[in-house]
Amino acid sequence: MWKAQVFLKAVDTGSLSKAARYFGYTPSGVSHMMDAFEGEIGFPLLVRSKQGVSPTPNAVRLIPLIRDACGKDEQLTQVISEVKGLATGTLRIASYASVASEWLPEVIAAFHKDYPRIKIHLFEGVWQEVANYLANRQADIGFYSYFPTIPYRWVFLRKDPMMVAIPPNHPLAAQSSVSLDQLADETLIFPAYGADVDVLRLIEGSGVKVEYSISTLYNYPAFRMVEQGLGLVITNRLITQGLSTKMALLPVEPASSIDLGIAIPAESENTPAVERFVTYAQRIIPQLP
Known part of the structure; x- marks a missing residue:
């Protein structure tokens, strides 16, 4: 799934160079990787220009499926690591900026101390941005305020x-x-x-x-x-x-x-990193000033 993950990062950032920096590759290396990925798929996925890259209409249809596949692959990796006794993987968190700055640092610090091998990516935004991160599978969980139309499991915090x-x-x-x-x-x-x-x-x-x-x-x-x-x-x-x-x-x-808490999509359920982080948040955040 590595090529798929690089493809998604290129789409999300609109740049092959940014995707290359994120994964530690050279821009030419990522360009060749995307050529190979398109060859495997059988049709073009990216429109390339001086301004960057954007998905083709056919790629837009595939992106939700690719995100889902990458999410399942990450979940499998975490479960295998847990069975082996290694807590590894990646956790992507979307959050209100206020929660990210006032509450999550203490949660992340405690979590990282116990699970230093789990990488954490934090995306900040207003309500609509957090909702979009979750809907597009760019984030595994979201910290924001409750709204009746939220289609995910809700964990109330404060x-x-x-x-x-x-x-x-x-x-x-x-x-x-x-x-x-x-x-x-x-x-x-x-x-x-x-x-x-x-x-x-x-x-x-x-x-x-x-x-x-x-x-x-x-x-x-x-x-x-x-x-x-x-x-x-x-x-x-x-x-x-x-x-x-x-x-x-x-x-x-x-x-x-307002009620602040954690939205957990069905796709993130039973993912070890998600389960552990939610437990830490439930324990720490209600005790904060």
Whole structure:
């Protein structure tokens, strides 16, 4: 499955050179490998240009099957290694950036101490990005917030309260909490380009009409805008941890929270590395500040 794994990396990065660096090959070596892979398949898989590579229409049909085959091969490798008494393999984790920075370092540190032979790849993103990593089989498990349509086994970890980030000199900053109806006439900054799942669920459930004036992809640039007095941000508390900021952070009234946890696709079930990492996360994360 090695050629297939290199092919997937080339598709994911859009570059044969990046795939070569990732696996420690030369670009020409990867190019010859892809030529051989296409020869084995029987038709072209990659469109090559000065801008990089992209999958052909026929390759697009094969990619989900190739990802599944590579996942099964990795699962088989891990089980064989476990039987031999060797904990080896690769674990691919998709996660909210806040979870990746505030919670996962301690989990990974403990896990890596016990299983140093297991390689870990961490992908960060907003809700939709984590969901796409899982749907495309680029990640084995995902750390993000619960949503009823998630089609995977869900492992709850912790609740996280919703907050409002407010410029320090704003009149609302003197309050102990902020209600959503108080935000109706305020300038709001929305992460995820206005499609933040957690924020939208909070607003839709309140019946209050709240609209954004500025949007960003990630929360951290939005917080910097709050510090400059450009607007307010509705967020969850974990995202604000570890920030050196001048913002006022007030809870939403009435109190509201999101459920953070782990989504485990059926294809990842019974994979030794996944099972072990989930166990470590369940033990460590609920005890963190």
